[in-house]
Amino acid sequence: GLAKKATKSAKDTKQAAVLGAGIMGGGIAYQSASRGVPAVMKDINQPALDLGLNEAAKLLGAQVSRGRMKADKMAAVLNSIVPSLDYTAVKHADVVVEAVVENPKVKGIVLAEVESHVAEDAIVTSNTSTISIDLLAQSVKRPENFCGMHFFNPVHKMPLVEIIRGAKTSDETIASVVAYAAKMGKTPIVVNDCPGFLVNRVLFPYFAGFNLLLKDGADFQQIDKVMSKQFGWPMGPAYLLDVVGMDTAHHGNDTMVEGFPERMKFDFKSAVDIMYQADRLGQKNSKGFYQYA
Ligand code: NAD
Numbered sequence: 001g002l003a004k005k006a007t008k009s010a011k012d013t014k015q016a017a018v019l020g021a022g023i024m025g026g027g028i029a030y031q032s033a034s035r036g037v038p039a040v041m042k043d044i045n046q047p048a049l050d051l052g053l054n055e056a057a058k059l060l061g062a063q064v065s066r067g068r069m070k071a072d073k074m075a076a077v078l079n080s081i082v083p084s085l086d087y088t089a090v091k092h093a094d095v096v097v098e099a100v101v102e103n104p105k106v107k108g109i110v111l112a113e114v115e116s117h118v119a120e121d122a123i124v125t126s127n128t129s130t131i132s133i134d135l136l137a138q139s140v141k142r143p144e145n146f147c148g149m150h151f152f153n154p155v156h157k158m159p160l161v162e163i164i165r166g167a168k169t170s171d172e173t174i175a176s177v178v179a180y181a182a183k184m185g186k187t188p189i190v191v192n193d194c195p196g197f198l199v200n201r202v203l204f205p206y207f208a209g210f211n212l213l214l215k216d217g218a219d220f221q222q223i224d225k226v227m228s229k230q231f232g233w234p235m236g237p238a239y240l241l242d243v244v245g246m247d248t249a250h251h252g253n254d255t256m257v258e259g260f261p262e263r264m265k266f267d268f269k270s271a272v273d274i275m276y277q278a279d280r281l282g283q284k285n286s287k288g289f290y291q292y293a
Contacts, residue, residue, distance in 0.1 A: 195259025
């Protein structure tokens with residue numbers, strides 16, 4: 001079936017580019033570089049690039065101090081993450097992973113822009129958590145070379161990558177992105193296009209359930225304690241939202257409500273909305289449900 005056809009036509013990824021050096025972009029660049037695929041990391045401002053590079057340096061430093069990596073390897077890996085404020089270095093990429101803000105308009109502009117800078121046969125992917133790949137594909141001229149490549153947070157720890165096939169995505173594109181994900185040490189699954197794909201169709205209704213509990217008067221710390229320590233998940237929903245980022249969760253929720261109005265409709269202002277509007281974005285700005293000093 002598909003898997004066989006896939007291995008046959010997969011192209012090897014030797015050079016990657018990541019657009020957006022945030023939580024996800026920084027993590028994806030790190031993961032790619034540490035598995036031997038150099039990655040250009042492009043953002044629109046220098047502080048964002050610095051954050052991405054610092055994050056990579058921190059992760060690599062931890063590998064060295066645990067004796068899992070030699071210091072010279074660390075330097076080589078860091079050198080293979082090339083920060084950039086323009087598309088000059090991006091043009092040699094075999095695969096581009098777009099990881100800018102979760103906003104369909106911004107993503108559309110960025111995807112069209114990057115496609116005009118890379119080779120005809122380069123593959124462009126989006127790390128969107130919720131936005132339909134077919135919607136984003138309307139912004140590119142070569143939708144056959146476009147698909148979703150959805151990593152999870154934190155990238156270096158989470159094994160799964162959802163590879164989302166758009167209506168026009170070619171088998172070769174899917175095969176090559178599956179191979180690239182495997183080369184990065186990840187476990188790829190190929191899923192069809194729809195808002196939220198697979199994981200977020202489970203996760204966002206879970207967040208909705210959490211918001212309903214808060215509306216009913218529950219204490220978020222207690223819910224976190226129950227779901228983590230007692231139920232056994234790695235973390236509870238409030239802490240997970242702080243990790244995800246309230247802006248990303250807010251935009252993601254809008255997309256899910258639009259896609260599944262009958263399942264996701266709220267008739268009240270959720271805790272995520274309230275915190276988003278109060279600029280309590282979570283770990284990214286040190287304050288969310290919890291305080292991070
Ligand atoms: P983030 O806010 O940490 O980073 C976004 C970065 O994009 C910022 O550094 C910003 O400067 C940059 N940016 C904005 N416009 C740009 C442009 N035109 N060109 C280049 N860079 C630009 O966001 P994030 O959490 O890393 O999320 C990025 C994407 O990954 C979103 O689509 C999100 O839905 C998805 N995602 C997020 C998570 C998560 O848990 N945070 C998980 C999976 C997927």
